[in-house]
Amino acid sequence: MDFYLTALLQGFCFTGIAFGIYISMKIFNIPDITTDGSYTLGGVVTGAMLTHNQPGYIILPAVLLAGALAGALTGIIHTKLKINALLAGILVMTALYSVNLTVLGRSNLPLLNVPTIFSVVNFINYPNQNSLVVLLTLVMVLTLIIGYLLKTDFGIAMRATGNSEPMIRALGVNTDRMKITGLAIANALTALSGYLMVQLQGFADISMGIGIVIVGLGSVIIAETIINWLRITSVWLNLGLVMAGAVIFQFVLAFTLNIGVDANLLKLITAVFVLIIVGLPRLTGRTA
Incomplete structure (x- = not known):
């Protein structure tokens, strides 16, 4: 039971990454590889500031700001220097x-x-259960904030930039600024995941972000598959399914390890699982 509880806790920690990938890839259609670096950035800033006895009300804004700066830099390189978004993220x-x-x-x-x-x-006095309540509270607040943001005029302009950039530009919206802001928000959310994960696992590691983008991508793909099948249009339900996708993704990995699969094969299984989720709508004839 504790095995799956840990997976649930990690799923909630990775919700920030899932929301970040949702904003960058599904709203702006930008494949942002900055995720690997900004996730680690959130973790190392958290670890460094905690060991220097900085208060939490300073650490959290610092983490969000650091992630936002990383995302904004990618956006500036992409929009102002006209460099491919994928390459900008890699740089x-x-x-x-x-x-x-x-x-x-x-x-x-x-x-x-x-x-x-x-x-x-x-x-709660029990550490794991207390962590679950803390994470659930944070994730629900985060979902409400993002949902509200996407329903404001600014959020509608963000969504319109991804759907029809020429049209929204004709209406006087600065699409370059929108992309930079969107990537900043996405990577601030990703850094938030690093902030939570470092405190949950009890250490910060320089390689903790390697390949982490697949976690967010897999979570979003799971959510998108359900959204397309059920033809859901509500922003709130979309965000709820993205959050659920992050948890489901971790449960699948936990189940894989629980049945005795070699941990060395976990990355391979992760890639195959994401491939199946991507290909399932096409195999069943239900494309987006």
């Missing part, structure tokens, strides 16, 4: 490796006897 991700290593000061930083959000905020 920033590569640069962030050195930044993350400099911030962390070492390749791995344990958070021994360091107070975290899960130890400071106490709803």
Whole structure:
């Protein structure tokens, strides 16, 4: 039971990444590889500031700002220098490796006897159950904030930029600014996942973000498959399914390990699972 509870906790931690990928790829149609670097950036900033006894009300804004700056830099390179979005993300991700290593000061930083959000905020005396309540509360608040944002005039302009850039530009919207802002928001959410995961697992590692984009992508694909099957148009339901997709993705990996599959094959299984989810609508004739 604890095995699947851990998967549930990790799924909630990865909700930020799923929301970030949803914004960058599904709203703006931009494949943003900055995710790998900004996730680690959120983690190392959290680890470094926690070990220097910084208060939580300073750490969280610092993490969001760091992720937003990384995303904005990718957006600026893509829009102002006219460089392919995929390449722009790779360039920033590569640069962030050195930044993350400099911030962390070492390749791995344990958070021994360091107070975290899960130890400071106490709803229940049992650690795992308390972490679940804390994460569920944070994820619900995050979902409400993003849902409200996407339904404002600014959010509608963001969605219109991805759907029909020439049309929204003709209406006087600065689409370059929209893309930069959107990528900043997406990577701030990704950094938030790093902030949560480091405190949940108790250490920050320089390689923690390698391949993490597949987690967010898999979560969004699961949600998109359900959305297309049920023909859901509600923004709130879309976000709820993206959150559920992050949890389902972790449950699938947990089930794979639980039945005795070699952990060395986990990345392969992850790739195959995402491939099946991507190909399933086409195999059944239900394309988006």
